[in-house]
Amino acid sequence: MTILPSHNPNLTTTTTKPEMPHYQKHSPRSTVTATTATRTPFSFFSPKLSVYLCSICVTLFILFHIKILQTPLPSTQNSLSFLHNWQEKLINNDEPASCNHDITSMGDKLRESVTFLPLKDLRFANAALVGHTWFMSSLYDTHEEGEVQYQQFPSKSSNGRILCIKGRDNHDGSWNYYGLAYPGFLPKNATLVPGRTFVSYNHYDFGNIWHGLSALVPFVAWHLKSECAAPDRWILYHWGEVRTGMSPWLNTLMEATFNGPLNIEKFNEDGNDYEWPMCYEEAVVMRHNEGGMSREKRMEVYDLIRCKARMMCDVELDRTDNDIGLTLFMRTGPRSFRNETAVVEIFERECMKVENCRLKVAYSSNLTVCEQVKLMASTDILVSPHGAQLTNMFLMDRNSSVLEFFPKGWLKLAGVGQLVYHWIASWSGMKHQGAWRDTEGDPCPYPDDDRRCMSVYKNGRIGYNSTYFAEWASRVLNEVKMRKSEEATRGNIVPTKCACS
Numbered sequence: 001m002t003i004l005p006s007h008n009p010n011l012t013t014t015t016t017k018p019e020m021p022h023y024q025k026h027s028p029r030s031t032v033t034a035t036t037a038t039r040t041p042f043s044f045f046s047p048k049l050s051v052y053l054c055s056i057c058v059t060l061f062i063l064f065h066i067k068i069l070q071t072p073l074p075s076t077q078n079s080l081s082f083l084h085n086w087q088e089k090l091i092n093n094d095e096p097a098s099c100n101h102d103i104t105s106m107g108d109k110l111r112e113s114v115t116f117l118p119l120k121d122l123r124f125a126n127a128a129l130v131g132h133t134w135f136m137s138s139l140y141d142t143h144e145e146g147e148v149q150y151q152q153f154p155s156k157s158s159n160g161r162i163l164c165i166k167g168r169d170n171h172d173g174s175w176n177y178y179g180l181a182y183p184g185f186l187p188k189n190a191t192l193v194p195g196r197t198f199v200s201y202n203h204y205d206f207g208n209i210w211h212g213l214s215a216l217v218p219f220v221a222w223h224l225k226s227e228c229a230a231p232d233r234w235i236l237y238h239w240g241e242v243r244t245g246m247s248p249w250l251n252t253l254m255e256a257t258f259n260g261p262l263n264i265e266k267f268n269e270d271g272n273d274y275e276w277p278m279c280y281e282e283a284v285v286m287r288h289n290e291g292g293m294s295r296e297k298r299m300e301v302y303d304l305i306r307c308k309a310r311m312m313c314d315v316e317l318d319r320t321d322n323d324i325g326l327t328l329f330m331r332t333g334p335r336s337f338r339n340e341t342a343v344v345e346i347f348e349r350e351c352m353k354v355e356n357c358r359l360k361v362a363y364s365s366n367l368t369v370c371e372q373v374k375l376m377a378s379t380d381i382l383v384s385p386h387g388a389q390l391t392n393m394f395l396m397d398r399n400s401s402v403l404e405f406f407p408k409g410w411l412k413l414a415g416v417g418q419l420v421y422h423w424i425a426s427w428s429g430m431k432h433q434g435a436w437r438d439t440e441g442d443p444c445p446y447p448d449d450d451r452r453c454m455s456v457y458k459n460g461r462i463g464y465n466s467t468y469f470a471e472w473a474s475r476v477l478n479e480v481k482m483r484k485s486e487e488a489t490r491g492n493i494v495p496t497k498c499a500c501s
């Protein structure tokens with residue numbers, strides 16, 4: 001995008017002095033060159049004149065950038081239009097050709113000095129998630145105590161520069177590039193994209209509801225801390241490779257949270273050349289998921305998504321029944337219960353012993369998103385095998401309970417990832433009431449702790465222990481019953497109101 005035109009050839013002299021910004025006119029700290037230029041009596045056509053005017057040009061040029069640096073963040077629009085105004089003034093200001101030429105060439109140099117680096121930095125391939133991560137590895141995050149870690153452009157830390165991306169490759173992130181540019185001096189052939197763009201880095205998969213949610217939660221946190229500012233578009237990267245969609249479940253919840261359809265950048269359909277940068281008027285980049293956020297901040301984020309999801313799905317924000325909702329949330333295939341009938345019977349028996357207990361059995365695979373939102377809104381105790389469907393737990397009221405089940409072999413072999421539903425329970429204010437781990441399952445031809453066994457255990461199914469399940473269900477049911485009756489006697493419940501609405 002060319003803003004400064006090539007210099008105007010028919011200008012030689014000037015009769016008007018270049019206008020100075022008001023703060024310079026009155027400032028005691030005006031530069032020496034500028035004050036001298038206005039006081040010295042001189043004849044037009046003096047060779048000194050062009051030197052003076054040039055100094056003024058250069059001073060003004062520097063002032064643009066000082067102004068940009070000083071402009072507070074939300075007023076990007078202002079700083080941009082400020083820049084354009086001054087460029088126009090300079091251009092229309094009938095200055096000596098040499099001066100105009102200097103500015104033009106300085107602008108060209110600024111434009112050419114924009115350096116593009118690979119979005120995915122292979123030097124950090126062995127520690128892709130550590131420190132700056134391998135995504136935009138040269139840039140620092142902004143991090144205030146307890147808040148989300150993010151990058152924002154333009155900002156003080158970017159020296160007023162905006163984010164430019166040449167990033168439409170969907171196979172190899174090291175073929176995609178990023179750079180920073182001053183708004184008035186974008187690199188050759190760049191497109192300035194107006195509005196606010198959310199750029200998400202996900203180390204895993206936007207199709208998986210747990211990993212996708214983890215990558216998008218920090219944007220909701222930013223939205224909360226930024227007076228509910230919403231994006232005009234999203235750009236999704238996995239390992240620096242562009243992705244053009246996310247799981248429908250996540251898409252729906254994000255639409256609910258941000259009050260409208262997500263505009264996910266697809267790049268390849270715009271017909272622009274691969275090499276032409278897109279520069280974003282305002283961009284917010286996340287690459288650390290919830291990292292750095294305090295538990296309270298995380299809970300506020302999940303509160304907001306829950307609240308907005310219930311609004312969108314026409315579900316009451318506050319429960320009006322006195323039920324204790326016990327929901328068996330079943331899977332089909334891998335990690336389903338081997339004998340569902342037996343498991344349902346155990347929980348049914350315990351439920352019948354508790355007044356107002358109401359048992360529901362549902363399959364995550366055949367519920368719409370709103371049906372899931374509605375089901376969770378009436379659930380106090382979620383009983384479900386380890387798996388992505390458990391991500392729904394944050395849609396229950398706060399302080400609700402989760403019972404999780406694992407097939408044989410996971411404890412030793414599945415690594416820290418098997419704890420994700422303990423984490424999300426803690427982050428969203430739920431009570432993880434423990435996990436039951438099957439000791440029986442398909443045999444593995446190697447010793448039990450051989451890593452190769454994981455391929456056998458990964459898709460294993462889950463048995464049951466009637467004694468254990470019954471005692472467990474009974475304990476949690478009674479705890480929930482006590483909590484709910486305490487809450488009921490305390491009374492005066494404040495009706496829920498969604499933040500940002």
Ligand SMILES: *[C@@H]1O[C@H](CO)[C@@H](O)[C@H](O)[C@H]1NC(C)=O
Nearest residue numbers: 187188189190273275276277
């Ligand atoms: C900019 O675009 C023009 C065509 O519009 C092309 O000829 C030129 O090579 C491009 N420059 C760069 C640096 O890509």
Ligand SMILES: *[C@@H]1O[C@H](CO)[C@@H](O)[C@H](O)[C@H]1NC(C)=O
Nearest residue numbers: 338339340341342343345346
């Ligand atoms: C499942 O459990 C029920 C009740 O305990 C039992 O009657 C049934 O035979 C079991 N089914 C299988 C396939 O083991």
Ligand SMILES: *[C@@H]1O[C@H](CO)[C@@H](O)[C@H](O)[C@H]1NC(C)=O
Nearest residue numbers: 331332362363364365366367
């Ligand atoms: C839900 O899925 C289960 C298992 O796939 C199936 O048996 C059941 O009929 C389905 N229910 C509905 C309402 O579609």
Ligand SMILES: *[C@@H]1O[C@H](CO)[C@@H](O)[C@H](O)[C@H]1NC(C)=O
Nearest residue numbers: 397398399400429430483487
């Ligand atoms: C959840 O439980 C904690 C501790 O029991 C209590 O302080 C808090 O008010 C409860 N939160 C809600 C939303 O019920």
Ligand SMILES: *[C@@H]1O[C@H](CO)[C@@H](O)[C@H](O)[C@H]1NC(C)=O
Nearest residue numbers: 439464465466467468469471
């Ligand atoms: C079932 O659970 C009970 C209670 O925790 C335990 O004593 C028993 O050993 C378990 N049975 C099996 C077969 O693991």
